[in-house]
Each structure stands twice: as C-alpha cells, then as structure tokens.
Amino acid sequence: MTKLILHVGLGKTGTTAFQDAIRDSFEPLREAGFLCAGPRLKFAVPEGEELEAQYLAGEPEHLASALASLEKAAASNPDVTTVIWSNETIGMAPDLPAVVQVIERFIDNSSLFKSLEIAICLRRQDDWVESAYRQWGLKHKMMQSRGIEAPEDWLDRNWDALDYLGLYRIWAALGADRIRVLTYDDMRKAGGSVPFLCKVFEIPSNLILTEAMGEKNVSLGPAQSYLNALHNGTHEGPVRPVEFGKVFQAYDLPELDDKNSSFVSTELRQKVLDRCVADNDELAKLALGRDKLFGDFPVGGGTLYKNGNQDALFYLSRIVGEQQKLIDDLSDQLTNEHARRLRDLERPFYQLRKLRRRLREKFGLDD
Numbered sequence: 001m002t003k004l005i006l007h008v009g010l011g012k013t014g015t016t017a018f019q020d021a022i023r024d025s026f027e028p029l030r031e032a033g034f035l036c037a038g039p040r041l042k043f044a045v046p047e048g049e050e051l052e053a054q055y056l057a058g059e060p061e062h063l064a065s066a067l068a069s070l071e072k073a074a075a076s077n078p079d080v081t082t083v084i085w086s087n088e089t090i091g092m093a094p095d096l097p098a099v100v101q102v103i104e105r106f107i108d109n110s111s112l113f114k115s116l117e118i119a120i121c122l123r124r125q126d127d128w129v130e131s132a133y134r135q136w137g138l139k140h141k142m143m144q145s146r147g148i149e150a151p152e153d154w155l156d157r158n159w160d161a162l163d164y165l166g167l168y169r170i171w172a173a174l175g176a177d178r179i180r181v182l183t184y185d186d187m188r189k190a191g192g193s194v195p196f197l198c199k200v201f202e203i204p205s206n207l208i209l210t211e212a213m214g215e216k217n218v219s220l221g222p223a224q225s226y227l228n229a230l231h232n233g234t235h236e237g238p239v240r241p242v243e244f245g246k247v248f249q250a251y252d253l254p255e256l257d258d259k260n261s262s263f264v265s266t267e268l269r270q271k272v273l274d275r276c277v278a279d280n281d282e283l284a285k286l287a288l289g290r291d292k293l294f295g296d297f298p299v300g301g302g303t304l305y306k307n308g309n310q311d312a313l314f315y316l317s318r319i320v321g322e323q324q325k326l327i328d329d330l331s332d333q334l335t336n337e338h339a340r341r342l343r344d345l346e347r348p349f350y351q352l353r354k355l356r357r358r359l360r361e362k363f364g365l366d367d
Helices: 015-024 027-031 054-058 060-076 095-108 125-139 151-162 164-174 186-188 191-202 221-231 240-248 266-288 310-364
Strands: 002-007 033-035 083-086 113-120 177-183
Touching: 015 027, 015 033, 015 083, 015 191, 027 033, 033 060, 054 060, 060 083, 060 095, 095 113, 095 164, 113 164, 113 186, 113 191, 113 266, 125 151, 125 221, 125 266, 151 266, 164 177, 164 266, 177 186, 177 191, 177 266, 221 240, 221 310
Parallel strands: 002 083, 002 113, 033 083, 113 177
Antiparallel strands: none
C-alpha cells in the first residue's frame, strides 16, 4: 500500500528549505522508498508533465493532472512506498473547497494510494503576517493598481488566510483523521523545517545532505523588500518576484537596515492576534487535543522600517555605478575589437603595397 502525503504549506513556514532539501537528496530518497516532489513535481514526473509554474497546483484542473502524473510515476517505481508532494500553493488556493474536492475524487478513484495525509503547518498569525506581507505585498505584487499596498490594505484583502479554523474545517471534509496540523513553534524548537518535517514524515535524516538539515531560506530584508516593491509598483497588475530578482542576482545589494525592523506595527499585529485567538484555541482542541495552538511569545513590530527612500537611493546609486562600469568595459571591448578589425582590413593592402615596391626594385616594373 502506497501512502500519499501532501504538504500544503502554509507559505512562510519553512517550505522552501524543506523543498530544497528533498530535491537535493532525490535519488537516495527514492532508493529508500520515498518519491519526493517539490512544488512543480520536477524530477518526480517526466519533464513534459511537470507544472509550468508552482501556483498552478492551486488550480483544480492542473492539480488533477499533477496528481495523476504523480500516481503514474509512483506506479512505475515498485519500491516506492511513500510519496510526498510539498507545495504551499495547494493550501493557499483561491478556491480551497474545489481543491479539496479534486483531492477527494482522486483518492477515491486511485488504485495505488490507499492512505492519504494532509500536512499543514500554521504560524501564529501576528508573526506570520509580517513575513507574508513582505512576500506577497512587497516582493510579489498581487494587486492590480500601481503603487505599494499598505499593510492595512493588504490585510483587508487577506483576512481569510488568517482563519486557520476555517481552513481546517475545509480540509476536514477529507476526514479529520487524514489532517495533520503542525505548528511553526514546534518547527523552530526542532531546529528548522528540514529536521522537523523529516521526523514527521518518517524520512531517514541520514539520507538528507548534512548542510541542508540546518538550512533556512533567507528572505529579503526590509530595505531590499522596499526596493523590490518600488519596482513592482510602477507596473499595473501582479508582478512576480523573478522580475526584479535578476537585479539582486546581478548586483551585490546587501541589506541596509536592521533585519528585525518591520512593516507591520505592533498595534496592527495585536489586532490580528486578538481577532484570531479564540478560533486558534478551538482549533487546538479539535486538531491537537490541547488548550493552546501557539506559544505565548511577545507580539513583535516594535521597530518600524522608515528609511525606504534613502535606502532606495543608495541602492540605485550602486546599481547605476555598476552599470556604468559595465558600459565602460563593453565600450573598451568594442573599441579594441574595432581597432583589431581595422588592422585586419588594412593588412592585405599593406602586404600588396610591399609586394609592389619589391617588384619595382627588382624588375623595374611600374604599376
């Protein structure tokens, strides 16, 4: 009997670090009976059946096709006993009930998967909202209009994502015994998402590359996020992170501010927590059999990021300076190449003139 584990996020709970770890250890894991797939199913299914983009897993039609490809790949590997697909966009799909229905139909009709587990990791909402705003408010522009969306406006559009009890109830349509609720608090205590999820999913930790066990995906700092948002804000409609990511790759743009400074204030975070705490307690009893879902740590946001325009000018000065160096280097290369080509063009005529002079000297021939 083959077991299917869908690790459905949520985003900003260490998903990327875990996905990188299982990708880098794909072959030894498969030899041990684990078919592990990252967001786009890369390596796990034939290249032509991979998802073109990670977010497509949150769309019912593409999800159904991806699950069918995953089942076919697992069936062709008789030694595989556990299939793990990690993709946070499944758990954050715009129409989550439709996604759950796709999964239910798939499992009911599957001839291979007889066991299903939905693993969803939750992060205390006031803590999650800062990281999520940087990701989907600044780095990845989601709104239609130009400009930078304020944290308050972003929250107004995304309150549903903070309703963890509501999310659990939607997933529970598959059967509460199939839903495993994990917390970011426990993940932190375990030393990160990789060792924590390996233990949860019973993945032999010795098969994971040693350096990946403590690895964490490093998000953009506040100054870097603001610069990214300035670029995104010049466009109408959504802008994916890859658009400006090439600039960060091309130039060394270090974080200029305190990594702990925030965009979401303590007051707004407290409002978020106050609104969610009762439902969190109910979810803790339903899913984990305990009184509290999360630890009682202080609400953050005490130091707000305020140096956006100044930091952006520093970054732009650096970018312009590096671009000027590149232009100068290219200009020198073109000048040298032009001179070389001129010399090559002149050489035959020089040789011809030299030959004529020798002929005149020896034979007294005129032109």
